[in-house]
Amino acid sequence: MDFDYDVIIAGAGIGGKVLGLKLAKAGYSTLLIDMKPREKIGLKVCGDGISASYFDKIGIPKPQGDELASVIYASEVISPDKKHKLIVKGEGYTIDRLKFEQRLLNDALKSGAGLMDETSVLRPIVKNNFVHGVVVKNLKTGEVREIRGRVTVDATGQAGALRIRLPNDMILEKHIDKFDIAAAYRDIVEFDYDPGWGKESIYIYLSHKYAPGGYTWIFPKGKRIANIGLGVQPVKNGPTPVKLLKKFYEDWNIKPSKTIHTGGGFVPVRRPLSQIALNGMILVGDSASQANPLHGGGMGHAMIGAYIASMVISDGLERKTGILDINDLWPYAVEYMQADGAKNASLEIIRILLQGFTDEEINFIMKERIVSGEELYQIESKPKESGGVWSKIIRAVMHGKFGLLNRLRIAKDLYSKIHEAFENYPENPKDIVEWHNKVNKIVKEARDKLWRNPVEHTYLK
Ligand SMILES: Cc1cc2nc3c(=O)[nH]c(=O)nc-3n(C[C@H](O)[C@H](O)[C@H](O)COP(=O)(O)OP(=O)(O)OC[C@H]3O[C@@H](n4cnc5c(N)ncnc54)[C@H](O)[C@@H]3O)c2cc1C
Incomplete structure (x- = not known):
């Protein structure tokens, strides 16, 4: 079979560009496709804040100069x-996102990645349960064409432009609630x-x-x-x-x-989608729901997803010819869930808990110093080591606030349970449905027992 590229990346956002840069550097023919014109790639409405912790980990130079x-x-x-x-102490940056992302784009192109800008990705090419590439439309000429690759990546952000157009039986979750x-x-x-x-x-x-x-x-x-x-x-x-x-x-x-x-x-702002690898295709960044559910920061997580994906894809392309199948790409999902997804899944429980707190309850927690900045950092970034912090919080609200105490106890339990489930993400794609159902049960319990409508308890009292 003929392929136009080893890897086709739909969406030249932060995740797509880091992946394109890493793969092109490793010598694979890589194409980035984006609907924006070249000079506007990276112009995204954002808070522009990012933690310093990601850059060294994945080998991308920190923002500098006018970035x-x-x-x-x-x-x-x-x-x-x-x-x-x-x-809450911790080093980070506010950035000029366009300038930072233009630097990533230039680095990817210098490393050999190709770019089709002002080109909309219309749908995946699907045959026999495999994604073979994409159908695109050139927004300047109107020309529609097919491009084929050994791996196709949906990095189109929250639009999930390829994901939502897959046949229902190819992926567990097509839409985000x-x-x-x-x-x-x-x-x-x-x-x-x-x-x-x-x-x-x-x-x-x-x-x-x-x-x-x-x-x-x-x-x-x-x-x-x-x-x-x-x-x-x-x-x-x-x-x-x-x-x-x-x-x-x-x-x-x-x-x-x-x-x-x-x-x-x-x-x-939820746990990562249960299935982020399939025959011939993976999802990276917001399209895989990799942003932090507590504060919505997603740039660093998209970079981590892209970094792990680059290693798994390189390995697969090296080992065999033709399209990479679900078994070749599955290690991306396993490694991502363990390295980053498990933590984000725990934070979805905290998000639901906080949405259910009234302003009075938050005032009480902060006034009584029930949790410190350092402890909050521990809960956010080290779920496995935060058992002691949870016990301290629960002891501190023991007297008087029984409704709050009960919800905190439930949250502690579900926060740990979902983390453990993600750490034990199935090694074999055959086991994904059973795992997915188990995770959904944990999330349903959190929604039923912890969440209260923040508009109703604030505005409609
Ligand atoms: C208001 C706001 C504030 C935020 N603040 C922060 C913050 O302070 N810090 C932080 O870390 N995160 C923040 N985020 C989240 C962050 O922007 C995302 O998590 C991050 O950009 C995800 O990266 P990505 O590569 O997955 O997608 P994106 O950066 O969204 O990139 C997707 C790319 O795909 C392209 N595309 C989409 N559909 C198609 C198509 N059909 N065809 C061709 N191209 C397509 C787009 O043009 C875009 O270039 C914020 C988000 C919002 C909305």
């Missing part, structure tokens, strides 16, 4: 009543006065009043520029993100002199 807006050393989490603060998608909106604004934020911190405001089921953020980009936005759970009768952000500005007396850019988007 870098600020170096951040801590996240300050502010309570709904504005009276209490948790400080609205319940698990955050609707986010943000401005990049400038001030003609010193707004008084330390530019070495980012600020997270917890309150369902401004961001039902999510949070509001201020990410400084230098002294007088900031990325200010919010993410909400899009439940019925919820206020629109644009209105909510306006209210946040008013109540916090934030008065920018100029709006540099404004826009919204969606992020999947």
